[in-house]
Amino acid sequence: MAPKVLVSDKLSETAVQIFRDRGIDVTFDPSIGKDKEKLAQIIGDYDGLAIRSATKVTAKLLDNAPRLKVVGRAGIGVDNVDIPAASKKGVIVMNTPFGNSVTTAEHAIALMMAVARQIPEANASTHAGKWEKSRFMGSEVTAKTLGVIGAGNIGAIVCDRALGLRMKVIAYDPFLSEERATKLGVTKVELDELLARADFITLHVPLTDKTRNILSAEAIAKTRPGVRIINCARGGLVDETALAAALKSGHVAGAGFDVFEVEPATDSPLFGLPNVVVTPHLGASTTEAQENVALQVAEQMSDYLLTGAVQNALNMPSVTAEEAAVMAPWVKLAAHLGSFAGQLTEDPIRAVNILYDGAVAEMNLDALNCAVIAGIMKASNPDVNMVSAPVVARERGVKISTTTQGKSGVFDAYIKLTVVTEDRERSIAGTVFSDGKPRFIQIKGITIDAEVGQHMLYTTNEDVPGIIGTLGQTMGENGVNIANFTLGRSSRGAEAIALLYLDAQPPADVLAKLKATGLFRQVRPLEFDMA
DSSP states (O other), rough: OEEEEOSSSSSHHHHHHHHHHOOHHHHEEEGGGOOHHHHHHHGGOOOOEOOOSSSSSSSHHHHTTOOOOEEEEESSSTTTTHHHHHHHTTTEOOOOOOTTTTHHHHHHHHHHHHHHHTTHHHHHHTTTTTTTTTTOOOOOTOOEEEEEEOOOOHHHHHHHHHEEEHTTTEOOTTTTOHHHHHTTTTEEOOOHHHHHHOOEEEEEOOOOTTTTSSOOHHHHHHHHHHHHEESOOOTBBOOOOHHHHHHHHSSSSEESSOOOSSSSSSSOOTTTTEEEEOSSSSOOOOOHHHHHHHHHHHHHHHHHHHHHBBOSSSSSSBOOOOOHHHHHHHHHHHHHHHHHHHHHHHSSSSEEEEEEEGGGGGGGGHHHHHHHHHHHHHHTTTOTTTHHHHHHHTTTTTTEEEEEEESSSSEEEEEEEEESSSSSSEEEEEEEEESSEEEEEEEEEEEEEEESSEEEEEEEESOOOTHHHHHHHHHTTTOOOOOEEEESSSSSSSEEEEEEEEEOOOOOHHHHHHHTOOEEEEEEEOOOOOO
């Protein structure tokens, strides 16, 4: 059955057609995003939800969406999506961070020029029939210092455009390396230095607890007199009341704002000030940008629903379509290893250690880690998936560590999982054979070669004669067919294990008969998801 996607906000017809062309059953209803009740009534029928900013994806809405796998936001901001709630539900949240980057950067430059030359005020005056040439004395940007707060994707484009205007550019960004700064042609500085040196300041960072009011009253007081401040990023980065006071006092010469702490902004301390240029969140509002982000989100959602490729997800490691194809058997193996450990571990898990050996160590380990953790957590919570499992693990205080190493044994690659509880460690290793099928190759340090099946039986015992016969006879007498039988032991007369691949899981009374023989320390039925 084809995946079903609901487009609940305005998206271009070309983007909607992408879903259709890819074989996805798409419903285009751009008005429903504003109708919370109706959206909640129908969302349960869909695997994907494509939105802009009107649709609010809340925890309550997600409770009504048992089938939902992915939410795609055409644009950068995801303030209208409850990402923690989506993660707990196992729903991937994607955005399109690059589709409107140029447009937003250009708007920042446009606001800077408009503020520097007082264009809106001069325009209004001239339309009014006045000719106030001497009133609107502007300021050149050439040779001035632009301070860029946040040199990520959009900030980097602003830096490039400013350098083209022959400005001196300094940047504050904790994640900006000296090498990257050199490549951009900017000087990396600390925030206080930027405030003290910049003639113009432009912000290009997300709104987080660390960046909220990054330009506070205290920070604004540190700026050089006559500075001009531009914000096309997020409302809340600048203390609007403090900025208004600084504009009125003349310490700040002008400001250009496209975003506000409360939107839609019908009132702000900045409104009505003659040295302020304001626009209604137009950073991404160009025909090209709107088309780009719509096309991107349609392609991304289609790729995920059809091939498992993950791009620009905010709560899941990205996996390209090429990676997804190559990694598919390894992801399945990782899930099986986690499932084995999870089904056998009854005590609270304190730590999970994952070793990647050989070729698999070069793959997307974040995605493989998610598969391992999901396998473990499914034993106690069947609704967990690769998105929600890391959240569940963190909530339970499970420490996850990853180690990689070059090829060290007879296999070109393998994964070894060790689960640590208060009293013990349990380990299992596996590989993928040339036929693409996962195999268990080691349990508790005992070498084996076991094909993975949906129904399996795991036993441990002392290495004594009669184990094979007892298992075979008991299964046979009760009509349980053995598809594959694997044995292993640590040494002669020491601990031994058996792993049986069965056509059906034996009933409880059959397991009881095995335990009653006194030959087995453990008799554990196991189930694996082979889908």
